[in-house]
Amino acid sequence: xxxxxxxxxxxxxxxxxxxxxxxxxxxxxxxxxxYKQSAKKPLELMFVYSLExxxxxxxxxxxxxxxxxxxxxxxxxxHTLQPEDSALYLCASSRTGWPSNNQxxxxxxxxxxxxx
Amino acid sequence: DAKTTQPNSMESNEEEPVHLPCNxxxxxxxDYIHWYRQLxxxxxxxxxxxxxxxxxxxxxxxxxxxxxxxxxxxLHRATLRDAAVYYCILSRYGGSQGNLIFGKGTKLxxxx
Numbered sequence: 001x002x003x004x005x006x007x008x009x010x011x012x013x014x015x016x017x018x019x020x021x022x023x024x025x026x027x028x029x030x031x032x033x034x035y036k037q038s039a040k041k042p043l044e045l046m047f048v049y050s051l052e053x054x055x056x057x058x059x060x061x062x063x064x065x066x067x068x069x070x071x072x073x074x075x076x077x078x079h080t081l082q083p084e085d086s087a088l089y090l091c092a093s094s095r096t097g098w099p100s101n102n103q104x105x106x107x108x109x110x111x112x113x114x115x116x
Numbered sequence: 117d118a119k120t121t122q123p124n125s126m127e128s129n130e131e132e133p134v135h136l137p138c139n140x141x142x143x144x145x146x147d148y149i150h151w152y153r154q155l156x157x158x159x160x161x162x163x164x165x166x167x168x169x170x171x172x173x174x175x176x177x178x179x180x181x182x183x184x185x186x187x188x189x190x191l192h193r194a195t196l197r198d199a200a201v202y203y204c205i206l207s208r209y210g211g212s213q214g215n216l217i218f219g220k221g222t223k224l225x226x227x228x
Contacts, residue, residue: 002159043160065151101150101208102167107159111138 003027006091006108009101013081016114021076021111023091031097033105034066035090043090049074050097078113086115119205124189125223128194136189136222137203148207150216151178153200160203160218163189197213199226 004025013019025032034046048056049068063085065077074091088110094103119140128134140149150165164171164178166187173179177190191198203221 001160004159042220043216045216054127092159101146101207101209103161104150104162104165105152105216106162108161109157 002092002108004108005104006089006111007062008060008111009109010112010114012114012116013078015081015083018077018079019076019112021089023074023076023090023108025072025074025091025093025106027046027093027095027106028104029093029095030071031096031103032071033092033097034074035074035092035107036040036088037088037110038084039087043105046076048066048098055098081113083115086113088112120168120206120219122202122204122219122222124220125225127199127225127227130196130226130228132190133192134153134194134198134224134226136191136202136204136224138188139203140188140206141185143206143225144208146209149178149180149184149187150207150218151176152203152218154196154203154221156196157201161200163202165207176207194224194226196226197228199224 007022031050035043037043045058046060047066052068063080067075090104090110092107094105096103152160152165154160163226166178178198201221201223203217
């Protein structure tokens with residue numbers, strides 16, 4: 001139990017569907033992150049939120065839309081995805097966020113997304 | 117951002133110590149050295165981090181070279197549950213891509 005919960009664990013969707021990934025952290029942290037892990041590629045940072053403000057958008061296509069309504073919840077809204085977007089999407093949190101660099105990040109177990 | 121170099125894979129025997137090396141020759145003075153591991157079908161798990169001095173916690177020890185251009189993660193007694201991909205990461209204050217930039221890591225196999 002990492003204190004970071006992601007739902008759903010698995011998601012299959014068509015390219016025209018709209019869905020959302022949810023992340024909740026129970027650690028009292030102030031920063032939250034979305035990462036993408038594709039097969040045989042390193043983890044890629046997508047978005048960083050610090051105190052509910054987006055501080056980093058790592059050149060992610062607009063078909064991915066993050067939302068952070070409060071410091072405990074993070075969403076990733078998906079629409080019109082492509083087959084190459086099939087991947088494991090990981091959420092993480094840390095006590096403080098960017099630009100601080102000395103805080104461990106706590107990861108959820110991810111949502112396995114498959115685009116048909 | 118500074119990069120790290122790790123062996124692609126390593127093998128260990130159960131209950132023996134494991135030393136996982138990492139080279140980071142372009143490290144800057146304010147870069148922290150982080151280690152994470154990822155077990156199959158799970159998200160990455162924080163292991164340990166440090167700046168200049170060696171660090172110990174319940175999971176592992178981190179030995180940092182005096183010039184900080186390399187470090188070693190030490191698992192004192194490997195168990196089967198330690199089989200995972202281990203990532204050595206440099207975290208830069210205000211880094212252009214957030215903080216953690218994951219590489220390919222070292223896949224550790226533990227033999228019974």
